[in-house]
Amino acid sequence: MQKAIINTKRTGGIMAALLITLSAVSGWAEEDQSWRERLSANYQTEVTGFTEIRSGWRLADDPHEDDDSINEMRLQLDLNKEFTRATLKLKGDLVGDLVDEETRAELREFNLQFSPLEIMDVKLGRQVNTWGTGDLLFINDLFPKDWESFFIGRDDEYLKGPSCAVKSSLFFGIFDLDLVYMPRVAPSVYIDGSRISYWNSMLGRTAGQDFVFADQQRDNFGSDFEFASRLAKSIGSTEVALYGYYGFWKTPEGMIPATNLLYYPRLAVYGASLRAPMLGGIGNLELGFYDSLEDRDGADPLIRNSEWRLLTGFEHELARNLTGGIQYYLEYMQDYNAYELTAGPTPKDEYRHLLTMRLTKLMMNQNLRLSLFVYYSPSDQDSYLRPKFNYKITDRWTVDGGFNLFFGAEPHTFFGQFEDNNNAYAGLRWNF
Amino acid sequence: MNKIFILTSAVLAFIAGTTNAIAAPAVDEIINRANLAAYYGGDDGRAEVVMTITDSQNRARVREFIILRLDQKDGGEQKFYVYFTKPTDFKRTVFMVHKHMDRDDDRWMYLPKLALVKRIAGSDKRTSFVGAHFFYEDVSGRSVDEDTHELIEETADRYVVKNTPKNPADVEFSSYTVWIDKKNFMPMKAEYLDKEGRRSRVVEALEVKDIQGFPTVTKSRVQDLVSGGETISEFKNIKYNIGLQDNIFTERYLKKPPKEVRN
Numbered sequence: 001m002q003k004a005i006i007n008t009k010r011t012g013g014i015m016a017a018l019l020i021t022l023s024a025v026s027g028w029a030e031e032d033q034s035w036r037e038r039l040s041a042n043y044q045t046e047v048t049g050f051t052e053i054r055s056g057w058r059l060a061d062d063p064h065e066d067d068d069s070i071n072e073m074r075l076q077l078d079l080n081k082e083f084t085r086a087t088l089k090l091k092g093d094l095v096g097d098l099v100d101e102e103t104r105a106e107l108r109e110f111n112l113q114f115s116p117l118e119i120m121d122v123k124l125g126r127q128v129n130t131w132g133t134g135d136l137l138f139i140n141d142l143f144p145k146d147w148e149s150f151f152i153g154r155d156d157e158y159l160k161g162p163s164c165a166v167k168s169s170l171f172f173g174i175f176d177l178d179l180v181y182m183p184r185v186a187p188s189v190y191i192d193g194s195r196i197s198y199w200n201s202m203l204g205r206t207a208g209q210d211f212v213f214a215d216q217q218r219d220n221f222g223s224d225f226e227f228a229s230r231l232a233k234s235i236g237s238t239e240v241a242l243y244g245y246y247g248f249w250k251t252p253e254g255m256i257p258a259t260n261l262l263y264y265p266r267l268a269v270y271g272a273s274l275r276a277p278m279l280g281g282i283g284n285l286e287l288g289f290y291d292s293l294e295d296r297d298g299a300d301p302l303i304r305n306s307e308w309r310l311l312t313g314f315e316h317e318l319a320r321n322l323t324g325g326i327q328y329y330l331e332y333m334q335d336y337n338a339y340e341l342t343a344g345p346t347p348k349d350e351y352r353h354l355l356t357m358r359l360t361k362l363m364m365n366q367n368l369r370l371s372l373f374v375y376y377s378p379s380d381q382d383s384y385l386r387p388k389f390n391y392k393i394t395d396r397w398t399v400d401g402g403f404n405l406f407f408g409a410e411p412h413t414f415f416g417q418f419e420d421n422n423n424a425y426a427g428l429r430w431n432f
Numbered sequence: 433m434n435k436i437f438i439l440t441s442a443v444l445a446f447i448a449g450t451t452n453a454i455a456a457p458a459v460d461e462i463i464n465r466a467n468l469a470a471y472y473g474g475d476d477g478r479a480e481v482v483m484t485i486t487d488s489q490n491r492a493r494v495r496e497f498i499i500l501r502l503d504q505k506d507g508g509e510q511k512f513y514v515y516f517t518k519p520t521d522f523k524r525t526v527f528m529v530h531k532h533m534d535r536d537d538d539r540w541m542y543l544p545k546l547a548l549v550k551r552i553a554g555s556d557k558r559t560s561f562v563g564a565h566f567f568y569e570d571v572s573g574r575s576v577d578e579d580t581h582e583l584i585e586e587t588a589d590r591y592v593v594k595n596t597p598k599n600p601a602d603v604e605f606s607s608y609t610v611w612i613d614k615k616n617f618m619p620m621k622a623e624y625l626d627k628e629g630r631r632s633r634v635v636e637a638l639e640v641k642d643i644q645g646f647p648t649v650t651k652s653r654v655q656d657l658v659s660g661g662e663t664i665s666e667f668k669n670i671k672y673n674i675g676l677q678d679n680i681f682t683e684r685y686l687k688k689p690p691k692e693v694r695n
Binding site for chain 2: 046048049050082087113121128129130155156157160169171176232237239275277280281282315316317320321323362364365366367392394395396398431432
């Protein structure tokens with residue numbers, strides 16, 4: 001993710017300045033309720049946003065990481081301007097981050113949306129995209145994800161990362177076609193050790209800030225491109241879709257032997273999904289083949305093998321204001337024999353099974369939302385629990401909090417490796 | 433003698449049959465016309481809605497949205513598009529319904545912050561609509577086939593109809609009574625009894641105006657008699673027959689709000 005970074009040890013000072021600006025903005029907003037209407041009427045511009053403070057703590061000492069899992073202040077501005085034939089959107093965050101000791105600007109959206117044809121929509125510029133049927137599991141959604149934000153308790157919004165793209169959507173009536181071209185690959189923010197400790201298979205131990213992964217960015221504008229497409233159709237109440245992706249693994253799944261640097265090997269993904277109401281709830285099924293183009297026969301031990309991925313889920317209202325969802329997810333590694341020969345002492349399984357469960361309870365006129373999301377892998381014998389609450393104190397003030405809890409029988413499994421990173425967090429937000 | 437008897441019986445049977453024929457459809461007709469008056473004005477419509485939700489401790493929350501409705505057939509399938517404008521963290525959130533007669537409704541939610549089109553099960557209709565005391569079903573209408581109807585009283589200006597659910601396990605009430613305006617068939621008040629037979633919920637039309645020749649509720653209220661809270665809905669800038677296109681009610685326009693809601 002591109003971020004403008006003002007690297008300073010005086011983040012505190014900048015945050016104070018940010019606070020003053022914010023209180024000025026909020027004072028302005030409270031004082032004159034009609035500023036928004038004036039902007040809207042005179043300039044066809046809508047501005048919304050929020051400011052928030054978010055803090056988190058590790059539940060146990062991690063010798064490899066700082067004590068604070070998250071400690072930051074954030075201002076988000078979301079600006080929409082309507083032109084006769086287009087809409088301009090600008091959405092960005094200013095973050096004072098006390099853990100990384102920096103103040104940075106994050107541009108989430110800066111795009112122009114227009115319809116050159118009756119049946120066509122175009123979105124040009126920086127944007128956040130997502131598709132597919134999984135709940136916090138992604139097979140055919142290869143748009144960037146920010147797993148670090150997800151694990152330390154930022155709002156769910158930040159799991160979905162932005163990319164610079166041209167998105168064309170064609171609506172033929174019998175089916176819809178989305179074509180997304182990203183001239184430069186937008187990788188996911190993965191766990192590199194800087195804030196969250198992880199299992200380092202080269203060292204054969206857990207590592208963190210003592211071994212932060214360095215990767216070789218793909219930043220050749222034009223040649224390091226990604227292309228994602230979806231063909232979607234509704235048949236009655238059933239939604240079916242086909243997907244195709246050409247680009248790179250979203251996390252660095254390859255290594256350059258000469259430099260020991262991680263890199264992003266080429267990847268193509270083909271998949272399909274189905275979503276339909278069933279048994280009084282919503283059921284979904286999704287399948288994808290991850291074609292690891294630089295290691296199609298699995299012979300190269302330094303590049304991740306090809307995989308089949310499958311998920312199926314069902315969501316149902318269990319009682320009034322209580323919704324439950326379950327999912328089963330499978331990763332099947334191709335050419336496992338080739339992998340096993342060179343995998344070292346802690347190999348992954350050929351089949352990785354994962355179950356998820358979601359419970360959401362709404363209370364107090366839906367102003368209080370309690371939720372629990374659990375990932376549990378019977379094959380890895382590990383789990384990840386995300387209990388959470390969110391309370392709307394008023395229409396403007398929101399408080400939220402929760403835990404990120406990792407458990408594992410072994411220190412090298414997908415979730416088990418993060419066991420030292422169990423954390424609690426809380427946030428206070430003011431929406432304007 | 434025998435012939436006369438047979439004839440008399442036949443006539444009596446005919447009269448009895450006719451009386452039944454008149455009495456039985458009468459309540460169904462009232463209910464059908466009430467359903468049309470309340471949910472099917474014009475072929476389509478647009479309204480701006482301000483919902484004020486007050487909880488039992490008098491704390492108020494405000495939800496503002498624009499609602500678009502398109503009828504596929506009077507008394508039959510309908511499509512709804514609800515575009516939120518307030519509170520600000522809810523802005524551009526869209527709730528969409530395809531209402532069906534023969535199966536559960538299809539419902540979607542578009543969450544702009546997550547760029548996510550979420551499908552919601554259509555079975556849980558008696559859940560609060562965005563925290564209000566209105567239920568999803570109060571917004572899009574409850575199918576007349578889900579209850580048995582009984583005309584229990586006729587006053588000078590109201591039909592009073594008692595409705596009993598055919599599948600009591602699906603709902604939180606044991607029955608509800610509706611007061612319907614005799615002039616225009618607008619349901620003016622509905623009172624719900626809970627499973628223990630206590631009055632638990634009252635939905636009322638507080639203001640009805642004539643808009644383009646259609647009687648229209650411009651202000652309504654739901655009271656939760658158990659918890660003590662209430663929600664008031666006010667409808668503004670109501671327009672019927674604006675020529676809404678069918679394709680507005682698709683995924684395309686969840687992500688890209690149509691001009692009809694962008695003012």
